[in-house]
Amino acid sequence: MPEVIVPIGPHHPALKEPVNFKVIADGEKIIRLDLDLSYSHRGIEKAAEQRDFIRVLPLLERVCGICSHSHTTVFAKGIEELMQLEIPLRAQYVRTIIAELERMHSHLLWLGVAAHEIGFNTLFMWTWRDREAVQDTLEEMSGNRVHYGMNEVGGVRRDLTPEQVNAALARLPQLEERVKKYIDMVNNQKTLLVRFRGIGKLSKEEALKYGAVGPTARASGVDYDARRDDPYLVYADVPWNVVTDTNGDVYGRTRVRIGELMESIRIVRFCLENLPEGQIRVNAPKMHPKEKFFPAMKPPEGSWSISFVQMARTKLNGLIFVRRPLQTGLLLQCVLSIRIWPIYP
Amino acid sequence: MAVPSAGVSQRLVNWARLKSPWVTLFNSGGCNACDIEVIACLMPRFDIERFGILVKGSPRHADIMIVTGHVTLKQASRLRRVWEQIPEPKYVIALGACGASGGVFHGLYHSVNSVDSVIPVDAFAVGCPPRPDEIINAVVTCLNLLKEDIAHGGKEWRQTNGIKNIKNTNEIREATL
Amino acid sequence: MIGPITLDFVKEKIQDIGTAEQVRSNRIRITTTPGHIRDAIKSVQELLSCDRLLTISAADNGKTLELIYHLTGPHRMIISLALELPRDAPEAPTTSDILPPSGIYERQIHDLFGILFQGRSDLKKIILNEDWPENEYPLRKDWTPAPDTFYGGIKGEKV
Numbered sequence: 001m002p003e004v005i006v007p008i009g010p011h012h013p014a015l016k017e018p019v020n021f022k023v024i025a026d027g028e029k030i031i032r033l034d035l036d037l038s039y040s041h042r043g044i045e046k047a048a049e050q051r052d053f054i055r056v057l058p059l060l061e062r063v064c065g066i067c068s069h070s071h072t073t074v075f076a077k078g079i080e081e082l083m084q085l086e087i088p089l090r091a092q093y094v095r096t097i098i099a100e101l102e103r104m105h106s107h108l109l110w111l112g113v114a115a116h117e118i119g120f121n122t123l124f125m126w127t128w129r130d131r132e133a134v135q136d137t138l139e140e141m142s143g144n145r146v147h148y149g150m151n152e153v154g155g156v157r158r159d160l161t162p163e164q165v166n167a168a169l170a171r172l173p174q175l176e177e178r179v180k181k182y183i184d185m186v187n188n189q190k191t192l193l194v195r196f197r198g199i200g201k202l203s204k205e206e207a208l209k210y211g212a213v214g215p216t217a218r219a220s221g222v223d224y225d226a227r228r229d230d231p232y233l234v235y236a237d238v239p240w241n242v243v244t245d246t247n248g249d250v251y252g253r254t255r256v257r258i259g260e261l262m263e264s265i266r267i268v269r270f271c272l273e274n275l276p277e278g279q280i281r282v283n284a285p286k287m288h289p290k291e292k293f294f295p296a297m298k299p300p301e302g303s304w305s306i307s308f309v310q311m312a313r314t315k316l317n318g319l320i321f322v323r324r325p326l327q328t329g330l331l332l333q334c335v336l337s338i339r340i341w342p343i344y345p
Numbered sequence: 346m347a348v349p350s351a352g353v354s355q356r357l358v359n360w361a362r363l364k365s366p367w368v369t370l371f372n373s374g375g376c377n378a379c380d381i382e383v384i385a386c387l388m389p390r391f392d393i394e395r396f397g398i399l400v401k402g403s404p405r406h407a408d409i410m411i412v413t414g415h416v417t418l419k420q421a422s423r424l425r426r427v428w429e430q431i432p433e434p435k436y437v438i439a440l441g442a443c444g445a446s447g448g449v450f451h452g453l454y455h456s457v458n459s460v461d462s463v464i465p466v467d468a469f470a471v472g473c474p475p476r477p478d479e480i481i482n483a484v485v486t487c488l489n490l491l492k493e494d495i496a497h498g499g500k501e502w503r504q505t506n507g508i509k510n511i512k513n514t515n516e517i518r519e520a521t522l
Numbered sequence: 523m524i525g526p527i528t529l530d531f532v533k534e535k536i537q538d539i540g541t542a543e544q545v546r547s548n549r550i551r552i553t554t555t556p557g558h559i560r561d562a563i564k565s566v567q568e569l570l571s572c573d574r575l576l577t578i579s580a581a582d583n584g585k586t587l588e589l590i591y592h593l594t595g596p597h598r599m600i601i602s603l604a605l606e607l608p609r610d611a612p613e614a615p616t617t618s619d620i621l622p623p624s625g626i627y628e629r630q631i632h633d634l635f636g637i638l639f640q641g642r643s644d645l646k647k648i649i650l651n652e653d654w655p656e657n658e659y660p661l662r663k664d665w666t667p668a669p670d671t672f673y674g675g676i677k678g679e680k681v
Contacts (some may be wrong), residue, residue: 010423011371013402016380018372018420038649039419040374043453045634046661059449065378065474109381128388135385146378146474208573211623224574229598230548418674419651425676454660454667455650457675 010039014117053079053153061147069102072151077232079153083284090278091155096233097271098150100264105134107257118195130178137168155281165272172269179261186254196251203248218244219252238270359495362408363488365397369407373424375414378474379440383411386477393481404430409487415443415450416457428464434494436487439466442473535569551602556614562603563617571595578627580635582663587612587635607637616641634661
């Protein structure tokens, strides 16, 4: 039978990042999937080796526009552990606040884009309008809507004034009310239910076997959250819950993300109300620890890791191997969209 | 606003182009922050659709192409091909530090350092990522350029006057006086 | 369900495969050789009940190339299996049949470091563009871009 290659190609209205899925179809049935990545490969690992670690921070921020704070946090955390630096408690709280605000804006973004893909533009407009409240908060605290630049090795760069804290706390109740409305919408709205239920079902065994991370895995029942299981910053001290779901389809993943939104609002409120006094950074020495290291952290889309080997003075002598959850996500996308294991690995 | 010998239909077309430019996005391998800011322009806070600016998927429907992100070697040829598919008159806006010179990724092994070395760029927007206000400013700059191009009957006047890569609408006015 | 994962527990289970050490409170590193890596992964999967691959990382420390597989399981301990490979002929057996996600990582590591994974037929380019010349591995320490080679992009003048 003749086979047709349908390229969901690098430039496509539905795609926000260039990636090429070559879907090979026989009539209406999909037989194979060829994956073509590398459109966004910028060579960040090599650049990070050539710069000293203070200059690596802005570089690592620009790995991804949506989860930029997480990359710098895990890098700074790694270097601080290698140097055996203990950062002050206030700095940890500020990092947690920014990380959770980033998670909130990322989940609202995802919800809007998912609604846009099914044609439900009203939800797209609503969620992104509510996202502007989060962006305003971040802009007041850090100076930029995206790529905040708050982290440095040894703490955070900017402090939070009481006015900023009060302004942020004042925005939270309205956001919470809007999120409750979205929960209600996702559970009851017929358009969403018809398009989300039963699509892209991933069972628990498949999620484990193919290495799913983050909300995708939690929606299939895998109870793993790096914030609870490998705790860093102040997640061990703040009361919050891990959200899981057993559905495993797009509906389950939506429910997990909205649940996480509510939890993030709780965490931000707790941290803002209980912000301890103190310094915001310590001076980092310019020595060279020599060790292998593997810190892990949970940005909004799943666990992410860097591995260092050795440092010489202020430069990284070894490699930072940046693994973005997008890679595993793409493999999973192949599995999900066509229910066949691609010829890919 | 039109060249004296333009007929009614041409004047109508020019008016429609100025009042409602259609835009296409091209992500040439960046970190996505610029794309998010462009989409934030469409959202109720900034809302460029009330100006008639639509974001279309196909390059053949567009007047202005917005190139976001830093051009990687792999995307360079695709960028050229997509640019060639846009019908004249066409304008290109390169967003951010990556579009201007490569940004933080300048000089790396998989990068072409500036959008300008692949396709001719008409406006650069400043920032990393540029705020939605800046992006709207860049689109308005392109519209002013379009107006001048119609008045001069094409794009050649820019080379002779030495205008290239204009960031600010005031500069166009000064240069054409 | 097996008992809690402690360093002694791990040492006794993997005696004939390699040596183990505890690097942090929830990380154990097992150093092994390329010949043993497949058995090591199988025994870690069965005996230590690690069912997830987190990532495979590679590094060039100037003298040798290192390859580390990071696995974890419901016990939340991260077990890292570390290998060292010689620079001039780095080869390791593939693990993509026993551990499916490692397929992507193996292709990427081959593109960037040149480590050959034997036992699989398709190590096509995944992360470098299609015009990238063969046998140039950018993330090795001794690689710099050669001035006359064409690495991809647009040939010729722009419009």
